[in-house]
Amino acid sequence: MFSERVAPTAQGLLGPPSAEPPTFPRVPVLGYSDCSGPFRPGERSFGRQYAHVYAVRLAGMRPTLERRARGRWGNDAVLRKLSELQVGEKCCVVGTLFKAMQLQPSILQEISEEHNLVPQPPLPKYIQPSDELILEDELQRIKLEGAIDVQRLVTGTIVAVYGSEQDDGRFLVEDHCFADLPPPLPWNGPTSDRFVLLTSGLGLGSGSGEALLSTQLLVDVVTGQLGAEGEQSCAAHISRVILAGNLLSQNTQSRDTINKAKYLTKKTQAASVEAVKMLDEILLQLCTSVPVDVMPGEFDPTNYTLPQQPLHRCMLPLASPYATLHLVTNPYQANLDGVRFLGTSGQNVSDIFKYSSMDDYLEILEWTLLAGHISPTAPDTLGCYPFYKSDPFILTECPHVYFCGNAPRFQSKLLQGAEGQRVLLVTVPDFSTTQTACLVNLRDLTCQPITFSGFGAEDEDGDMEVGH
Amino acid sequence: MADELYLENIDEFVTDQNRVVTYKWLSYTLGVHVNQAKQMLYDYVERKRKENSGAQLHVTYLVAGNLLQNGHVCHKVAVVREDKLEAMKSKLSTIASVHVYSIQKALLKDSSPLYNTDYDIVKTNLHNCSKFSAIHCDAAVPRMPPDIPRAQTSLQGSSQRENDTGAPSAPAVNGHGPLAAKHPSQQHKGIMGMFAAKAASKPQDTNKETKAEASGVSTASSKPPTKNNIINNFFGKAAMNKLKVNPVPEQPKEEKEVVKPSVAVAEPESSPNPVVEKPGKRTESARIQQKDRKSRTKHVDRSDNEEERDPENAKRKRKRIKQLQSDSSDEEADVPPPPTPEEEKAPSPPPVPALKTELEPATMEVSAGGRKRKRKRVLKSKMFIDEEEGCMVTEKVYESESCTDSEEEFPKPKPPAAHKQPVLPMKKEPKEERKTLKKGAAPANRANKQVSIMGFFHKK
Secondary structure (H helix, E strand, O other): OOHHHHHHHOOOOOOOOOOOOOOEEOOOOOOEEEOOHHHOOOOOOOOOOOHHHHHHHHHHHHHHHHHHHHHHHOOOOOEEOHHHOOEOOOEEEEEEEEEEOOOOOOHHHHHOOOOOOOOOOOOOOOOOOOOEEEEEOOOOEEEEEEOOOOOOOOOOOEEEEEEEEOOOOOEEEEEEEOOOOOOEOOOOOOOOOOEEEEEEOOOEOOOOOHHHHHHHHHHHHHHOOOOOHHHHHHHOOEEEEEEEOOOEOHHHHOOHHHHOOHHHHOOOOOHHHHHHHHHHHHHHHHHOOOOEEEEOOOOOOOOOOEOEOOOOHHHOOOOOOEOOEEEOOEOEEEEEOOEEEEEEOOHHHHHHHHHOOOOOHHHHHHHHHHHOEOOOOOOOOOOEOOOOOOOOOEOOOEOOEEEEEEEOOOEEEEEEOOOOOEEEEEEEEEHHHHOEEEEEEOOOOEEEEEEEEOOOOOOOOOOOOOOO | OHHHHHHHHHHHHHHHOOOOEEHHHHHHHHOOOHHHHHHHHHHHHHHHHHHOOOOOOEEEEEEEEEEEEOOEEEEEEEEEEHHHHHHHHHHOOEEEEEEEEEEEOOOOOOOHHHHHHHHHHHHHOHHHOOOOOOEEOOOOOEOOHHHOHHHHHHHHHHHHHHHHHHOOOOOOOOOOHHHHHHHHHHHHHHHHHHHHHHHHHHHHHHHHHHHHHOOHHHHHHHHHHHHHHHHHOOOOHHHHHHHOOOOOOHHHHHHHHOOOOOOOOOOOOOOHHHHHHHHHHHHHHHHHHHHHHOOOOHHHHHHHHHHHHOOOOOOHHHHHHHHHHOHHHHHHHHOOOOHHHHHHHOOOOOOOOHHHHHHHHHHHHHHHHHHHHHHHHHHHOHHHOOOOOOHHHHHHHHHHHHHHHHHOOOOOOOOOOOOOOOOHHHHHHHHHHHHHHHHHHHHHHHHHHHHHHHHHHHHO
16 A cells, blocks of 8 residues: 555655655545535424334334335235234234344343342343344234344344244244345446545543554644655645544543542533544644544533434534534535445444444444444434434445444444445444554545554564554 | 854853754754755764874764565664664665754763654744745645634633743653743734734624713723723633723623623624623622622722612713722722711710620711811712711811811720710710721821822822
8 A cells, every 4th residue: 555656765755865765745635525404403392202213113114124124035025014914824023123132231230129220230241142123013023933043133233034923923933034235326436546444542631642643643744844755745645534433532421520528629620622632733733634524422522312413523622613624423424525424423332332242343334234223222222312303323235335433343344235236334443442443445445454563662563553 | 254153153052051052953053954954964974083093972873764674664863872873774775865864062871862853843833833834735724813813812711821831841851841831822812812802892892882982081981991801711800900090981881791701602793791700700700809808908898889880870871980090989988887876876865875886986086087088088079978877977087187186185995884964065976986996007007008098099
């Protein structure tokens, strides 16, 4: 990517000063349009129940699933609603999955006095062998068993099952299918090399200085200060930087001030204040050189429920005058230079990780794409806005780049669909722990990780990926 | 030679000042392109080592290149010490760039000094941090300031307090002290932006005021006072109390409007008002607090004056001017109102009970203290308003005191016997004595008060 072309000039700066060092212009933005409109709710009334979300989700995805079901099990497959089921008849039903999990934290159980339960500590995974799957549609529900992987699936997925009802009232599943990849988008990508830098989990305000040098190196590479001329000219082809969430560290979330007495906490200020100031400076350095999209994450000062709204520009007084700063929602969808990007800050994937047996973030990411929904577990275990008109998380078009932030490590995969879809799946690693960011080449949808490191008191080991 | 000048500069930085000289720091300090800075550093290292092979120079390099890792080709960018340079280069499959990162005299244990140096120099050059960079972006243009102050003003108000509390806290790794310096300058911009925004609406408000008050003075004087009020918001009540003197026409509006303090929102219609409301609110709260204590501070007196002034809408201008000059008399007037009724009662019934004699000294001291202040006011305008002993007596007393002061000796104050002798002259004497006592003390006190008050005035 970088190196082959620039190797000859690598050592160019090891010499006496030359007369006029070149300055490279940043590649101009070919085309940018923000498609995150559905993620910005116009009105915000929380007076509705969450049942409407499932109703619109099922209504929105039913046509797609019925089409898929017919394609898979034949055009003459019988499509039935749960209320029309007859015992023993092979038919196909479309509905929402519900997984009854014993370990799932339930607030009602916790505060129930008759149970006298101690609140459950957070576990990495809440799955158990005794979990059960139940299919629900608009009116009824039925227990599922058979050729369906209970551990792997999560609540909220819209699925079409093919089988028959048994005498005991359960549905024996012979086959099932999801919405599969959405229809493809036309490709208008650039013909020359253009890069988008994806990074997440900067983790400012954590109190540890190790990742700070790496963050500074990242900014320097992107703004063209670091590196020899060849590398700088390559860096000039970075047309955009996307910060996918968790700009602040989890340490800034401490809520001791609520529990402590007022006289102890009177003069303290929240840790997030300092962290946001640092973020502002970093964004200023980036914004003077490259367009930046800032997505909020789990620990950032914005709302908790999905879709998270953009950070307010009043928090970033130094950087907000620049037109190159874009404060965007989480999830985020946009057309960058003709390539459709869709991504989240990782809350959807990590939530599925907790309630499913799938361990690999890339696998989960791919599965959400195949299930046709960005975040099926919302609103069950992941907070979301009570939509009632339409569910904006349903995937209607297949993006070209689909990413999730704050993954434990970098992974990428190019997925080819049956209808000509080409999707680059990227799990963007958490920068504060891995010091790794991702460079996506828009021309050929390839992705390369880029790692930064300083040197510490101890010598470097063989493990090169994690810097000091 | 200009070319060699940089060598001397670097030499000075590294050896004399014992700095960690990174390429970025050198680029900002000498005002050169970053690549030139890197080359300068390399040149310096080479020459220094040629001259003096035992030179105490430690160099860190930046190495970037491709690395095969976990099945994919990873691009690695690393800052390494000189001794690890070759090892790192051998690990990389292809090398994209190598250049000098920094030079320093001492061996670095870890890379935090490098980070700190870069952080500090970027902090001081935030407004043009991409000036010497190798990449220039045309799209990165700041938007025009008028779009920004609205958002900034709300930030300034809240961030000011946070700055004050945040300045003493020192994070572990980085010094965020300089950050506070940046914010006040931004706040001043914000303040000026606020002021600019208000200047537009000020004519409207001043027009309203001219209609209501027909005071041309206020239009001219409202701008500087409100400006001062804006800035003095952050300085304290004392300054504002003084400035409150001027924008009096706004006061009745304020007093009616001030219900809740609203700092952040600056609406165009009432834009001067929230700002002036704030000082109004502060002085009001000061009033409420201090009035309870009944302390004899100038704040109380002044606020009492303002309260007394407020109901009398007609004579505001005159009072303003008078208050400036007759501040001490105003103060005198303030404290006596509570003890005034007592004093009035005391002389009116000729039989003076013994208890009252004890009261009298207290009240008369107070009243004398008040009297001596009242005297001044009396001189100006309140001469005919009720005094403690009735106007005539006071006047006479006053006049006689001025002549008896030199004549009379000071008889001892009578023991508190239950003398119910309505002997006016007798009474007058102790009273006179006390008055003379007070009078003796009064001019001294007055002098003191005078000095202190005028001193207060001149200061502000």
